[in-house]
Amino acid sequence: MFNKILIANRGEIAIRIIRACRELGIKTVAVYSSVDEHAQHVQLADESILLGDAAPRESYLNADKLICAALDSKADAIHPGYGFLSENASFAAAVDSAGLTFIGPSADSIRAMGDKAESKILMKQSGVPTVPGFEGLESDGDFKNAAKEIGYPVLVKAAAGGGGKGMRVINAEGELSEAIESARREALNSFGDERLLIEKYLADAHHIEFQVFGDMHGNLVHLFERECSVQRRHQKIIEETPSPLLTAEIRAMMGEAAVAAAKAVNYYNAGTIEFIFDPKTTQYYFLEMNTRLQVEHPITELVAGIDLVQWQIRIAAGEKFPFTQSDFHQHGHAIECRVYAEDPSNGFLPSTGTLLQFIEPRGPGIRVDSGFKAGSDVTHFYDPLLAKLIVHAETRDVAIQRMQTALREFIVHGVVTNIDFMQAVLKHDDFAQGKVSTRWVEKKLELGEFLQTQQIPAAQSLIAAALADVVFVGSKAQPAVSNETDPFNPWKQTNNYRN
Numbered sequence: 001m002f003n004k005i006l007i008a009n010r011g012e013i014a015i016r017i018i019r020a021c022r023e024l025g026i027k028t029v030a031v032y033s034s035v036d037e038h039a040q041h042v043q044l045a046d047e048s049i050l051l052g053d054a055a056p057r058e059s060y061l062n063a064d065k066l067i068c069a070a071l072d073s074k075a076d077a078i079h080p081g082y083g084f085l086s087e088n089a090s091f092a093a094a095v096d097s098a099g100l101t102f103i104g105p106s107a108d109s110i111r112a113m114g115d116k117a118e119s120k121i122l123m124k125q126s127g128v129p130t131v132p133g134f135e136g137l138e139s140d141g142d143f144k145n146a147a148k149e150i151g152y153p154v155l156v157k158a159a160a161g162g163g164g165k166g167m168r169v170i171n172a173e174g175e176l177s178e179a180i181e182s183a184r185r186e187a188l189n190s191f192g193d194e195r196l197l198i199e200k201y202l203a204d205a206h207h208i209e210f211q212v213f214g215d216m217h218g219n220l221v222h223l224f225e226r227e228c229s230v231q232r233r234h235q236k237i238i239e240e241t242p243s244p245l246l247t248a249e250i251r252a253m254m255g256e257a258a259v260a261a262a263k264a265v266n267y268y269n270a271g272t273i274e275f276i277f278d279p280k281t282t283q284y285y286f287l288e289m290n291t292r293l294q295v296e297h298p299i300t301e302l303v304a305g306i307d308l309v310q311w312q313i314r315i316a317a318g319e320k321f322p323f324t325q326s327d328f329h330q331h332g333h334a335i336e337c338r339v340y341a342e343d344p345s346n347g348f349l350p351s352t353g354t355l356l357q358f359i360e361p362r363g364p365g366i367r368v369d370s371g372f373k374a375g376s377d378v379t380h381f382y383d384p385l386l387a388k389l390i391v392h393a394e395t396r397d398v399a400i401q402r403m404q405t406a407l408r409e410f411i412v413h414g415v416v417t418n419i420d421f422m423q424a425v426l427k428h429d430d431f432a433q434g435k436v437s438t439r440w441v442e443k444k445l446e447l448g449e450f451l452q453t454q455q456i457p458a459a460q461s462l463i464a465a466a467l468a469d470v471v472f473v474g475s476k477a478q479p480a481v482s483n484e485t486d487p488f489n490p491w492k493q494t495n496n497y498r499n
Helices: 013-021 040-044 062-070 087-097 107-114 116-125 140-150 173-191 247-264 297-304 309-317 394-408 419-427 438-444 459-467
Strands: 006-009 027-033 048-053 077-081 154-158 168-172 198-199 205-216 221-234 235-241 269-276 283-290 333-340 357-361 366-370 384-392 411-412 470-473 476-479
Touching: 006 013, 006 062, 013 027, 013 040, 013 366, 013 384, 027 040, 027 062, 048 062, 062 077, 062 087, 077 269, 077 309, 087 107, 116 283, 140 154, 140 173, 140 198, 154 476, 173 198, 173 333, 205 247, 205 283, 205 297, 205 309, 205 333, 221 247, 221 297, 221 438, 235 283, 235 297, 235 419, 247 269, 247 283, 269 309, 269 394, 297 309, 297 366, 297 384, 333 419, 384 394, 394 419, 419 438
Parallel strands: 006 027, 006 077, 027 048
Antiparallel strands: 154 168, 154 198, 205 221, 205 269, 221 235, 235 333, 269 283, 333 384, 357 411, 366 384, 470 476
16 A cells, blocks of 8 residues: 555545545645645645646646656655546656556556547447547538538537537538637647547437446446536536436446446546436437546445545555445435536626635535635636535435535635525426436526526625624724715714614
8 A cells, every 4th residue: 555645636636535545544745836825635635745836737737746746755656636637648657657656547548538539439349339420530521521411410529628628519511610610729729639520419418427447457347327417518517326317227238338438448447437318219328438536426435335535546556446346236316516616697707706704514414525614715727616515315305405405504705606506406397307408507598597596695794794894992883984975874874873
């Protein structure tokens, strides 16, 4: 087992890894940028090392600095978390070359699944269903012919990327040329690779992913599915497991396909096979593989009864995964809501500032993974995710009610959040019935729903605002500003005025 692990990440996932290491008796090294000096993950780790300025390329995306920090601190391994360099094959290879252990899959597996065009070809060869489409196209004429054969609407997307970058939905031939040019430009800027592929666009599809896990001794299982269809601009907002759509038979078939996909690249450690599922036909298609731990891994941990982060570390240290597929069963229902510092009423623009209050909900079946506390600064440099709120209950109905209660009790002051927006989603009949496709949120927003979800200040907030310009001397209120120019402002009076 490792003696010390450097965590090449920040925020809640860094804290999650720190806690897993503590339980295994492993020391931790945190890294941080100049704006994260007082962050919680820095305070909780055994050691901490400053990487550089706030810009990610100067800190969390700087592979050379991360490896030097690991060597200088005499760490044995590097855990990348998710995001940043977690799916960078060159970084994984460089970690190995430096004599360190990369806590994740091999660089070859990352490389094989990192290219969407190549991975799709590989999945076809392995018998895993894929969305009808074409790879390796170059001219606009090639794309037009492919789109005609597939049938509109179609989807073009970057061959070398993810996260919705370089992705366009095209409903008619007249939109094709402009969409291809725009997607190529974005793909080149985001990934340094302008190659695109084209697929049939399934308008009312569900996004269902399967957690896979394996060791370096050939053992590989799936840990069931996660329903991830509540998303906006390809960014997940709410996830749950089990999916309300899958029958036991379909679940078994999709699980087998997920394991086959992972075996095709000799995969080990934690990974996720993502599928598009058509509820009308019950057909499912391979979408992509995430060769890392997922943001939404806690709901799998609660339902499957396994600590994925601890087993990531143990597998990387060479241990055998002692379980078979028959050892795992789904227990109850779990939901995760991603609490973002963003303003739903203003196009979901990120909200920055200092957290004046940050009170997490508590109670049976409630878990909060967060990297923030009262007094923390939320900056524009990184993802606006404040916390992952997770609930677990015996049934889906109870889990939904428990999540609504937990969201009501989650108090955040200082930045605008999407808490009320998620409440509105959870209360919607479509969500209750499991009828939420990947385009559902955006369709509802286009119809003007959810836009009235601006946060209403609590009574305490209104009182605090009223008293903000008043100071007390003894038992008497005095104007906080002596040069008040409005003689009719009642908040500046000390004559026992009542409304």
